[in-house]
Amino acid sequence: MLEIRNLRKTYGKKVALKNFNYDFKDGIYGMLGANGAGKRTLMNLLTDNLKRDSGQIFYDGEEILKMGNRYLEKVGYMPQQQGIYENFSARMFLFYMAELKGIRKKEAKSQIGQLLDIVNLSAAADKKIGSFSGGMKQRVLLAQALLGNPKILILDEPTAGLDPKERVNLRNYIHRLSRNKIILLATHVVGDVESIADKILILKQGELVADAGPQHLIHQVNGKNLEDVYMNYFGNE
Numbered sequence: 001m002l003e004i005r006n007l008r009k010t011y012g013k014k015v016a017l018k019n020f021n022y023d024f025k026d027g028i029y030g031m032l033g034a035n036g037a038g039k040r041t042l043m044n045l046l047t048d049n050l051k052r053d054s055g056q057i058f059y060d061g062e063e064i065l066k067m068g069n070r071y072l073e074k075v076g077y078m079p080q081q082q083g084i085y086e087n088f089s090a091r092m093f094l095f096y097m098a099e100l101k102g103i104r105k106k107e108a109k110s111q112i113g114q115l116l117d118i119v120n121l122s123a124a125a126d127k128k129i130g131s132f133s134g135g136m137k138q139r140v141l142l143a144q145a146l147l148g149n150p151k152i153l154i155l156d157e158p159t160a161g162l163d164p165k166e167r168v169n170l171r172n173y174i175h176r177l178s179r180n181k182i183i184l185l186a187t188h189v190v191g192d193v194e195s196i197a198d199k200i201l202i203l204k205q206g207e208l209v210a211d212a213g214p215q216h217l218i219h220q221v222n223g224k225n226l227e228d229v230y231m232n233y234f235g236n237e
Contacts, residue, residue, distance in 0.1 A: 001023060001024065001025055001058075001059075001060060001061075002023070002024040002046070002057070002058070002059055002152060002182055003022075003023050003024075003056075003057070003058040003059075003061075004020055004021055004022045004023075004024075004055070004056075004057055004058075005021055005055055005056045005057075005058070006019045006020070006021060006054065006055040006056070007019070007020040007021070007042075007045060007052060007054075007055035007056070007057065008020070008052065008053045008054045008055050009041050009045060009050065009052055009053050010053055015205075015206045016036075016038050016041040016206050017038045017041050017042060017045070017206045018038075018205075018206040018207050019055070019207075020038075020042065020055070020206075020207070020208060021208075022201070022208065022211070024182045024184070025182065026178065026179070026180055026181060026182055027178050027182070027183070027198035027199065028174065028175065028178045028183045028185060028193070028196055028197045028198050028199075029182075029183065029184050029185065029197065029198065029199050029200075029201055030185050030186075030187065030190075030192075030193030030194075030196075030197035030199070030200045030201070030214075031184060031185065031186040031187075031200075031201045031203060032187075032190060032193070032200060032201070032202050032203070032226075032229075032230055032233075033202060033203035033204060033234070034204070034234045036205075037203040037204055037205065037206070038203045038205070038206040038207075039186040039203055040156065040186065041206075042203070043077075043154050043156060043184065043186060045057070046075070046152070046154060046184070047072075047075055047077045047154055048064065048065075048071070048072060059071055059074065059152075069102075073101070073102070073148060073150075074150055074151045074152055075150050075151075075152045075153075075154065076144075076145035076146055076147070076148070076150035076152070076153045076154070077145055077154045077156075078141045078142050078144075078145040078153075078154070078155045078156060078158055079141065079156050080156040080157040080160060084129055084137065084140065084141065085129060086128065086129050086130030087128055087129075087130060088128065088129055089125065089126045089127060089128055089129065090116065090121050090124060090125050090126075090127070090129060090132075090140050090143075091112060091116065091125040091126055093129060093140060093144065094108075094112045094115065094116070094140075094143055094144055094147065095108060095109075095112065097144040097147055098111070098112065098147050098148075101147055101148050103147060103148055108147070111147060111148075111149075112143075112147075115143040115146055115147070116143065118143070118146075118173065119139035119140070119142055119143045119173075120139065120169070121136065121139055121140065121143070124136065133161075134160070134161030134162075135161050135162040135163060135166045137161070138158065138159070138160065138161055138162055138166075138170075139166075139170070141158075142155070142158060142170065146177075150181070151180075151181055151182065152181065152182045152183075152184075153174075153177065153181050153182070153183045153184070154183075154184045155174070155183065155184065155185045155186070156186050157186065157187055157188065157189075158170060158174070158185065158187070158192075159171065159187065159189055159192050160189075167189075167192065171192055171195070171196055172196075174196060175195075175196040178196075178198070185197070190225075190226040190227055190229075190230050191225075191226070191227070193214070193226070194214050194225060194226040195214075197213075197214055198213065199211060199212065199213060200212065200213070200214050200217055200226070200229075202217075202229075202233055204233060204234070209233065210233070214226055214229075217229045
């Protein structure tokens with residue numbers, strides 16, 4: 001379990017996250033919010049890429065700052081930005097990331113072969129990433145996040161740049177992963193989470209304003225889909 005208690009982060013006078021509390025168990029959590037709602041700040045705090053102002057984060061009862069690398073080994077992070085090494089092949093990049101994560105070479109070789117199959121990049125594994133389409137780069141980023149079989153998977157706009165078929169395939173794979181992982185998925189493509197998320201967290205100006213299953217939220221606003229829920233909260237922004 002990942003427990004967040006009174007988490008707060010400010011940038012100067014702007015409050016990015018305001019006394020955020022939540023308990024995450026295995027499953028998929030879709031995070032929705034307009035730009036500046038606090039989604040990315042929360043992700044960066046959970047990956048320990050950002051220093052919090054106050055509050056605590058516990059993994060299985062232990063504060064993550066005390067756990068240090070023991071916690072980071074349990075986290076896989078897929079950033080939105082595609083600033084990956086264009087001159088590396090996909091295989092080379094994954095070996096590089098495995099080394100950074102402290103995965104032994106023999107184990108890394110086995111994992112990388114499996115992950116390249118999973119993200120459908122085996123045929124292009126030894127081609128330079130610079131020659132890849134946006135969708136292929138997204139799949140490389142997902143593969144590196146899965147190295148080490150992390151218990152917590154944090155995905156920032158994972159389907160950006162994917163064509164409809166790739167989006168559905170990736171969405172279905174993420175759903176299969178959720179049986180024994182905590183998956184946080186931030187996206188502007190609300191259809192990507194409507195069919196697979198166990199819970200939807202709606203953030204607005206740094207606060208959690210709604211938290212429920214997709215169908216419950218849709219029913220609350222008398223909507224037809226999650227797009228209607230999004231417009232209910234952010235239509236005037």
